[in-house]
Amino acid sequence: MSLVLHVNGESHDVAAEPETPLLYVLRNDLKLKGARYGCGLGQCGACTVIVDGKAVQSCDVPVSAVVGRSITTIEGIGTSDRLHPLQRAFIREQAAQCGYCVSGIIMSAKALLDANPKATDGEIRTALSGNLCRCGTHTRMLKAIRSVASGAE
Amino acid sequence: MSAAAAARKLPGSLETNRALDLWLSINADGTVTVRPGKVEIGQGILTALVQIVAEELDVAIERIRLVAAATTLSPNEGITSGSRSIQESGIALRFAAAEVRELLISRAAEKLGVSVEQLSVTDGVVSARTGGSVTYWELADDALLRRNATGEALPKTAAEYSLIGRAIERVDIPFKVKGDPVYVHDLDLPGMLHARVVRPAAPAMRLADVDWAEVQKMPGVVKVVRDGSFLCVVADREEQAIRASRRLSRLAQWQRAGALPASADPRYLLESQTEDEVISAKGEGAPANGLRTLSAEYSRPHIAHASLGPSCAVAECRDGRYTLWTHSQGIFPLRADLAVALDVPEADIAVLHMEGAGCYGHNGADDVACDAMLLARAVPGRPIRVQWMREDEFAWEPYGSPMVVRMQAALDAQGRIASWTHDLWSHGHSTRPGGKGGVNLLAAWHLAQPLKAARPGNPPLPAGGSHRNAIPLYEFPRQRVTNHLVREAPLRSSALRSLGAHANVFAIESFMDELALIVDADPVEFRLRHLKDTRARAVIEKVAQMAAWRPKEQGDAEHGRGLGFARYKNLGCYIAVIVEVSIAESVRVERAWSAVDVGQVINPDGVINQIEGGIVQTISWTLKERVGYDSEGVTTLNWHDYPILTFNEVPDIDVVLIDRPELPPLGAGEGTQGPTAAAIGNACYNAMKVRLRDMPFTRERLISALVA
Incomplete structure (x- = not known):
C-alpha cells in the first residue's frame, strides 16, 4: 500500500501497511535514523519527532495517522553548516554521553520553544517529562535548552 | 629487539x-x-x-x-x-x-x-x-x-x-546532535533482513512445541528459525518481524523446568548456600569488654542496566565466514565465545564495534550478537539485523546482583572505632563472555545441544567484584571482612557499573554515620579521625567546604544533608559527595556537591560529565530502581514497571576536580555510585532521624520507616 508523507519539507511515497509505526517508516524506508527505538510504547521519547508542531512519539503512531501532515525529524532542523540553535547549544554544553536519547530530547525541546520561545525551567522540565535519559546528562541538557530559551544562544 | x-x-x-x-x-x-x-x-x-x-x-x-x-x-x-x-x-x-x-x-x-x-x-x-x-x-x-x-x-x-588537562569538546557529540546514524542500531546494509527473538516467559522455561505454519505465511516472513528453545523469526521489514514474533510467541508452548524465589527480597541470599572467604583480617583477639557496639544490615535489590536503546546487532554469513557488527564491550572475548557457540574458528569471525546506547556494564549486547550470528548461519548471504524489544532487554539482560551487607563495630572510650566487621552476601558480579569452562551467551544455553555457562564469579581482589570496596579505606585496629559468595543465581547477574562497590560503600558509609551519631561526632570529622590517606582527606574536606557543611548540622523533618566517600576499588579515583534531600511524599535529592581526585585530569569536562551522570544515575538506583519478579518470571518489562529519575527530579550538581598533574590519571566512570547512595541515606537520616538501610528508598519504604 502506498502512502504519501510530508517529511522535512519533502513528499515521499511510502509502501507500508497503514498500521506500521511511523518510526519504522522513518528509519527503514526514508533512512532517517535520528529517531530511535527505545521502547515501542511511547514511554521513553527516544523516537520523538514533530508532527504539525507537536512533539509526537513516532513508535506509537501508525503511519496512516500522519498522512498529509507535516512531519519534522532531527535531520530536518539544521544542516552541518547551519545547525539549529538547540543543536549548537547541546554541543556547547557537551550535553550528551551516549547520545541515544539526544535527538528525541532536542525535538521535544524544539516543539516547546517553537510554541513558547521564552519557556521557563519548569516548563522545559515538564515538556521533557516524556523523555528519558539513562546516562544522567539531564542538567547539561536543561542548561543548553535554557540558553536557547533565554536568547543567549 | x-x-x-x-x-x-x-x-x-x-x-x-x-x-x-x-x-x-x-x-x-x-x-x-x-x-x-x-x-x-x-x-x-x-x-x-x-x-x-x-x-x-x-x-x-x-x-x-x-x-x-x-x-x-x-x-x-x-x-x-x-x-x-x-x-x-x-x-x-x-x-x-x-x-x-x-x-x-x-x-x-x-x-x-x-x-x-x-x-x-x-x-x-x-x-x-x-x-x-x-x-x-x-x-x-x-x-x-x-x-x-x-x-x-x-x-x-x-x-x-x-592539550592534556583542557576541556576539549567531545569528537562524537556533533554527530549525535544531528541524528547521524552512529549506532549499530542505525546500520542499514543492502539486502538486510530484520529479525526478532521469541524468548520464554521465564528463565527456566523450555520450548515444548510450536507450530509455526501460519507464521510462515505472514507477510514478509522469510524464515522461522528454531534450535531447541531458541526461537526467532526473520522478515523483510522490521514491523513484519515484530508482528510475526508476537504471533509466534502466542503459539509457542513452554514447559517449566524450575522456579524463581517467590519474593524479590534480596534476603534470600542469607538462606542460600555460600562460599565464604575472609578477605581482610587485622588485629588479634576480641576488643575489650564494655565497649559500645552497633550492628546493622543493609541491602540492595536486583538492578537493571536499563540501556535506553535495547540491544541490537547485525551479522552476515558469506561462504562460511562471518561479519558481526556489535556494541559489545569486549569484541575479542565475545568472538572467543561465539566461536565455541557456532563451532567455527575464531579466524572466520570478524567482529566490528559500533556504538550502542550507554550500557553501564554487561547488558544484552553480547547476547543479541549471538542471536544475530545464529540467524546469519540460518539465513546465509544476507545481513540480519536483530533488535531486542524493550521487554527482551528488561527480562533477559544480566542484572546487577542483589546484595546484603551486615556491619558490626565497637567504639572505644575516645570515640574511635576499635573493631569492625563487614559481611557481604552476593552473587558473582561477572558472567561476561570470555569466562573459563563455558560460554556466556544466552542463546547458546537454549540450543537443542545446549552449551554450559562458565562458572559465575568475581574479578579478583584488589579490584574485586562483589567484594569491591568491601575492605575499608579507614584505619581500624581490628577488622574482619568476609565475602559470602552465592554462586548459584536464580536470575543471571553480571557486571553493573561499580559492581559490589555500590552496596559495600553504601553500607560502610551509612554505618560510619550511625557510629558517629553514637559518639556525638560530626560525620566529616568522624571520617577524618579514621583516615590517614591525604588524598582521601582532601576530597572530604573539599566537599564539606563546597557545601558549606556545618559541623554536626541537623536537618529538619523536611530537609537534610548527608555525606558519602570512597576511593573506587581502593586504588582508583577518590570521590566525596554531599547531597541535600527533601522529604515529602517521597525522597527527593535537591542538590549535590562532589569533590573528585582522579590524579592527572586528561579532559576536565569529560570527568565532570561522568561524575554528574554517575550521581544522577545513582540517585535513580537508590530511590527508585528494583527489578521485580515472582515465581512465574520477571515482572519488570517496561519503563512503567521500572521508573527511573526524570527531568523533573534531577538536582543541580556542583563538581570540583582536585587536579594532580604529577600523578597517574585514573578512571572516573564508576566512582560516584557508592558515595552517592550513602550520602542519600545519611541525608534522609539527617532530616527524619530514621535510617533507611534497604534500597531503593521508595515511597512505601519511606512510609513504613516513618511509622515503625
Whole structure:
C-alpha cells in the first residue's frame, strides 16, 4: 500500500501497511535514523519527532495517522553548516554521553520553544517529562535548552 | 629487539600489544590514524585518547582519525570496563605516541643533518633551530612503525602539556546532535533482513512445541528459525518481524523446568548456600569488654542496566565466514565465545564495534550478537539485523546482583572505632563472555545441544567484584571482612557499573554515620579521625567546604544533608559527595556537591560529565530502581514497571576536580555510585532521624520507616 508523507519539507511515497509505526517508516524506508527505538510504547521519547508542531512519539503512531501532515525529524532542523540553535547549544554544553536519547530530547525541546520561545525551567522540565535519559546528562541538557530559551544562544 | 626490551614490562595495554603500527599510523595525507582497542560506550573515552595522542605527537586534534575497534585490526584490550580505559589504553597510547614521535624526530635529524636537540615540533612540522624543516607526513613510511614498542621513549612531563588537562569538546557529540546514524542500531546494509527473538516467559522455561505454519505465511516472513528453545523469526521489514514474533510467541508452548524465589527480597541470599572467604583480617583477639557496639544490615535489590536503546546487532554469513557488527564491550572475548557457540574458528569471525546506547556494564549486547550470528548461519548471504524489544532487554539482560551487607563495630572510650566487621552476601558480579569452562551467551544455553555457562564469579581482589570496596579505606585496629559468595543465581547477574562497590560503600558509609551519631561526632570529622590517606582527606574536606557543611548540622523533618566517600576499588579515583534531600511524599535529592581526585585530569569536562551522570544515575538506583519478579518470571518489562529519575527530579550538581598533574590519571566512570547512595541515606537520616538501610528508598519504604 502506498502512502504519501510530508517529511522535512519533502513528499515521499511510502509502501507500508497503514498500521506500521511511523518510526519504522522513518528509519527503514526514508533512512532517517535520528529517531530511535527505545521502547515501542511511547514511554521513553527516544523516537520523538514533530508532527504539525507537536512533539509526537513516532513508535506509537501508525503511519496512516500522519498522512498529509507535516512531519519534522532531527535531520530536518539544521544542516552541518547551519545547525539549529538547540543543536549548537547541546554541543556547547557537551550535553550528551551516549547520545541515544539526544535527538528525541532536542525535538521535544524544539516543539516547546517553537510554541513558547521564552519557556521557563519548569516548563522545559515538564515538556521533557516524556523523555528519558539513562546516562544522567539531564542538567547539561536543561542548561543548553535554557540558553536557547533565554536568547543567549 | 634486544632481550632487555623484550623483558621490560610495558605500560598499560602496550604490554600485551607491542607492535607500534597496531596502535598508530602516520599518513602521507597529513593525518594520524589511531586504533584503540577500547570502545566508546558513551563515556567519552575516545576523545580523551585523541587528546593523549595529539599531545604526545604534537599534532592538532583535527588530524587524528579514530578507527573503531575491530578484531581484524585493533589491539586486543579485552573488555572496556572497570574505569580502566585511561590506565590501560590511554597509557599505552601515550607511550606509543611518545615513541613514534622519537622515531620521527630522529629520522628528521638525519634528513636535516642536525642533532635531535636542535629540533622542535609544531603540528607535525619538525623544524631545526638553524633553519630547515620537514613534516611527519614526509618522514613516515610503513617501515618506520613496523617495530615493537620499547617503552623507553619518555612521554612529556606535566609542565610540557598544552592539550592534556583542557576541556576539549567531545569528537562524537556533533554527530549525535544531528541524528547521524552512529549506532549499530542505525546500520542499514543492502539486502538486510530484520529479525526478532521469541524468548520464554521465564528463565527456566523450555520450548515444548510450536507450530509455526501460519507464521510462515505472514507477510514478509522469510524464515522461522528454531534450535531447541531458541526461537526467532526473520522478515523483510522490521514491523513484519515484530508482528510475526508476537504471533509466534502466542503459539509457542513452554514447559517449566524450575522456579524463581517467590519474593524479590534480596534476603534470600542469607538462606542460600555460600562460599565464604575472609578477605581482610587485622588485629588479634576480641576488643575489650564494655565497649559500645552497633550492628546493622543493609541491602540492595536486583538492578537493571536499563540501556535506553535495547540491544541490537547485525551479522552476515558469506561462504562460511562471518561479519558481526556489535556494541559489545569486549569484541575479542565475545568472538572467543561465539566461536565455541557456532563451532567455527575464531579466524572466520570478524567482529566490528559500533556504538550502542550507554550500557553501564554487561547488558544484552553480547547476547543479541549471538542471536544475530545464529540467524546469519540460518539465513546465509544476507545481513540480519536483530533488535531486542524493550521487554527482551528488561527480562533477559544480566542484572546487577542483589546484595546484603551486615556491619558490626565497637567504639572505644575516645570515640574511635576499635573493631569492625563487614559481611557481604552476593552473587558473582561477572558472567561476561570470555569466562573459563563455558560460554556466556544466552542463546547458546537454549540450543537443542545446549552449551554450559562458565562458572559465575568475581574479578579478583584488589579490584574485586562483589567484594569491591568491601575492605575499608579507614584505619581500624581490628577488622574482619568476609565475602559470602552465592554462586548459584536464580536470575543471571553480571557486571553493573561499580559492581559490589555500590552496596559495600553504601553500607560502610551509612554505618560510619550511625557510629558517629553514637559518639556525638560530626560525620566529616568522624571520617577524618579514621583516615590517614591525604588524598582521601582532601576530597572530604573539599566537599564539606563546597557545601558549606556545618559541623554536626541537623536537618529538619523536611530537609537534610548527608555525606558519602570512597576511593573506587581502593586504588582508583577518590570521590566525596554531599547531597541535600527533601522529604515529602517521597525522597527527593535537591542538590549535590562532589569533590573528585582522579590524579592527572586528561579532559576536565569529560570527568565532570561522568561524575554528574554517575550521581544522577545513582540517585535513580537508590530511590527508585528494583527489578521485580515472582515465581512465574520477571515482572519488570517496561519503563512503567521500572521508573527511573526524570527531568523533573534531577538536582543541580556542583563538581570540583582536585587536579594532580604529577600523578597517574585514573578512571572516573564508576566512582560516584557508592558515595552517592550513602550520602542519600545519611541525608534522609539527617532530616527524619530514621535510617533507611534497604534500597531503593521508595515511597512505601519511606512510609513504613516513618511509622515503625
